[in-house]
Amino acid sequence: MLNVQSLSKVYGKKQILNSVTFTAKPGEIIGLVGENGAGKSTMLQILATLSQPTSGSISLYNEAYHKNKKQLRKKIGFVAQDIALWEEFTVKENMVFFEKLSWKNKSKGELRQLCRDMKLEKWDEAVKTLSGGMKRKLNLAISLIHEPMLLLLDEPTVGIDLKSRKEIGSYLYELAKNHGKMIIYTSHDMDEINSLCERIYCIGNDPFYHQVLQDYGKEPIML
Numbered sequence: 001m002l003n004v005q006s007l008s009k010v011y012g013k014k015q016i017l018n019s020v021t022f023t024a025k026p027g028e029i030i031g032l033v034g035e036n037g038a039g040k041s042t043m044l045q046i047l048a049t050l051s052q053p054t055s056g057s058i059s060l061y062n063e064a065y066h067k068n069k070k071q072l073r074k075k076i077g078f079v080a081q082d083i084a085l086w087e088e089f090t091v092k093e094n095m096v097f098f099e100k101l102s103w104k105n106k107s108k109g110e111l112r113q114l115c116r117d118m119k120l121e122k123w124d125e126a127v128k129t130l131s132g133g134m135k136r137k138l139n140l141a142i143s144l145i146h147e148p149m150l151l152l153l154d155e156p157t158v159g160i161d162l163k164s165r166k167e168i169g170s171y172l173y174e175l176a177k178n179h180g181k182m183i184i185y186t187s188h189d190m191d192e193i194n195s196l197c198e199r200i201y202c203i204g205n206d207p208f209y210h211q212v213l214q215d216y217g218k219e220p221i222m223l
């Protein structure tokens, strides 16, 4: 269970998140939408323990964020908007490198299967030769190596082709439903977010998104 209570973030004089409260349960996929600059990435960075909230509290499975970040990080997977890979290394070398940094031992076969699950078949090819979408798939595969309970995905499918998006969507759905993962997902693609997420939160109290969510038959939850 993820419990976010009265979370606020201020940059200088600018209030980005204003007393945000929500919970997520195992098996849930939550969508985060909002206009550019609304604070979606800021929220995910805080949930990933990479940024400090100005006020408020967060706990994951009853562990408070301010107490033991190191332990908490083992339970969290984060795919940031920016791709972070070793360009000169092959897909395999990247997977092996990040496996060494993770807290789980994985065989090469398991690492390769993770790439296959993300529809990435370029095991022995250098990352610099991959397309943007393929690099995103590799980023996603890396985020899953340590089997996180909470998966935070910041626009993870930008540039990924439609067929792979659907397949990755099904894979994430299965991770949530059959393995009890909590997934928080940001995207500007409403169709994608609508098909994947049972609950959609909108950051920033923008009437446009209120209407969009209603048009999609979703209860507008404004954070």
Ligand SMILES: Nc1ncnc2c1ncn2[C@@H]1O[C@H](COP(=O)(O)OP(=O)(O)OP(=O)(O)O)[C@@H](O)[C@H]1O
Residues within 6 Å of the ligand: 011, 016, 034, 035, 036, 037, 038, 039, 040, 041, 042, 043
């Ligand atoms: N380190 C920082 N210092 C100051 N302001 C920041 C910092 N990081 C983000 N911001 C500001 O916080 C606001 C929210 O940014 P954020 O990246 O969270 O928005 P977003 O909803 O993810 O946008 P997008 O849809 O464009 O990705 C923006 O106004 C941004 O300029």
